[in-house]
Amino acid sequence: MTNPEFHANPDNFCYRHPGRQSFVLCQRCMRTICPECQTQAPVGVICPECMQDQRRSQTPAQRRAHRRWGARSMTAVGGRPLATYWILAITSAVSILAELPGVGAVIKNVLLFAGAYLYPSLSGLPFEPWRLLTALLVHGGFIHLGLNMLALWMVGQQLEPLLGRARFLTLYLVSGLGGSVAMALIDPAQPTVGASGAIFGLFVALIVIGRHLGGNIVGALVVLAINFVYGFIVPGIAWEAHVGGAVVGALVALVYVRTSGRRNAKFWWIGLVAVIVLVLLVVVAVVPPLLITAGR
Incomplete structure (x- = not known):
C-alpha cells in the first residue's frame, strides 16, 4: 500500500x-x-527525448553505422560485448592453466598447432585438425597473453556491438583459422600458440568496416602497422599467423560490408563465410603436401 x-x-x-x-x-x-x-x-x-537528442548529435558516420548495422545487432541487452568477455575469460583461464608447473606443458602440447599434425603420412604424427583453432587458447607466457587480451578487449568493445555477437565470433574464429593455415603453408614444421592471428583479423576488419562507414581509421592503421613491423623484426614471433589472420579478417569484413542491407543478409554472409572456410581447408589440405613432396 x-x-x-x-x-x-x-x-x-x-x-x-x-x-x-x-x-x-x-x-x-x-x-x-x-x-x-x-x-x-x-x-x-x-x-x-534523450534518444532524439543523442541521434541529433551523431556524426554522419555514426548515423550510417546505425542504419546499416544497429537495427540488426545481435548483441546482448545493453550493448555489452558478451562474446568478447567470454573469449577473454576462457582464453585467459586456459592460458593461465598452461603456465602452471607440471600440467602446463601437457596442456600446451595438447592444444598447440603445427602443420605436421595435418599430414600424418608425411610427419608420422597423429591427425589432429582441431589444433587449427585450439592454438588460440594458449599463449607463450603471461606477456603474450596480456597483450593479446588487451587488444581483444579494446577492439571487441567497438566491433562486437557493431557486428552483433554471431558475426563477431565468426570473424574471430575464421581469422584465427586463417592464421593457422598461413603457418601450415609457410612453415609447417613450426609449432605455434596464441590468438594473434584472430586479433589481427579483428583489427583489419575494424579498419575495413570503419572505412566503409566513413570513420577516421588513421589511428587503427598506425597501430596495425606498428604491430606488423614488430612481428617481422622481433625473433620468435609467428608473423605468418599475423598475415594470415589479417588477410582472412579483411575478406570476412568485406563479406559483412557487401551483404549488409541485402534481402536475406544472414543467408548471404553465412554462405560466403562458409565458402572462405572451405577454401582455407582445401588449400591447407592440398598445397603443403604437394610442396613437401616436390622438395624431396
Missing part, C-alpha cells in the same frame, strides 16, 4: 505518462519512465 505522499510525488510516476507508476530512471536525464518509454542504450535505458 502507498500513502498520499507517495502519490503526490511526481518522481514516482512516468514523466510522459503521469498515471503510470515506475521506479526506472532515464540514465541521461534521471527522470522516471515507464516500460513504454524505455529505450535500451549501452548505459542502460533512456527516454524518447
Whole structure:
C-alpha cells in the first residue's frame, strides 16, 4: 500500500505518462519512465527525448553505422560485448592453466598447432585438425597473453556491438583459422600458440568496416602497422599467423560490408563465410603436401 505522499510525488510516476507508476530512471536525464518509454542504450535505458537528442548529435558516420548495422545487432541487452568477455575469460583461464608447473606443458602440447599434425603420412604424427583453432587458447607466457587480451578487449568493445555477437565470433574464429593455415603453408614444421592471428583479423576488419562507414581509421592503421613491423623484426614471433589472420579478417569484413542491407543478409554472409572456410581447408589440405613432396 502507498500513502498520499507517495502519490503526490511526481518522481514516482512516468514523466510522459503521469498515471503510470515506475521506479526506472532515464540514465541521461534521471527522470522516471515507464516500460513504454524505455529505450535500451549501452548505459542502460533512456527516454524518447534523450534518444532524439543523442541521434541529433551523431556524426554522419555514426548515423550510417546505425542504419546499416544497429537495427540488426545481435548483441546482448545493453550493448555489452558478451562474446568478447567470454573469449577473454576462457582464453585467459586456459592460458593461465598452461603456465602452471607440471600440467602446463601437457596442456600446451595438447592444444598447440603445427602443420605436421595435418599430414600424418608425411610427419608420422597423429591427425589432429582441431589444433587449427585450439592454438588460440594458449599463449607463450603471461606477456603474450596480456597483450593479446588487451587488444581483444579494446577492439571487441567497438566491433562486437557493431557486428552483433554471431558475426563477431565468426570473424574471430575464421581469422584465427586463417592464421593457422598461413603457418601450415609457410612453415609447417613450426609449432605455434596464441590468438594473434584472430586479433589481427579483428583489427583489419575494424579498419575495413570503419572505412566503409566513413570513420577516421588513421589511428587503427598506425597501430596495425606498428604491430606488423614488430612481428617481422622481433625473433620468435609467428608473423605468418599475423598475415594470415589479417588477410582472412579483411575478406570476412568485406563479406559483412557487401551483404549488409541485402534481402536475406544472414543467408548471404553465412554462405560466403562458409565458402572462405572451405577454401582455407582445401588449400591447407592440398598445397603443403604437394610442396613437401616436390622438395624431396
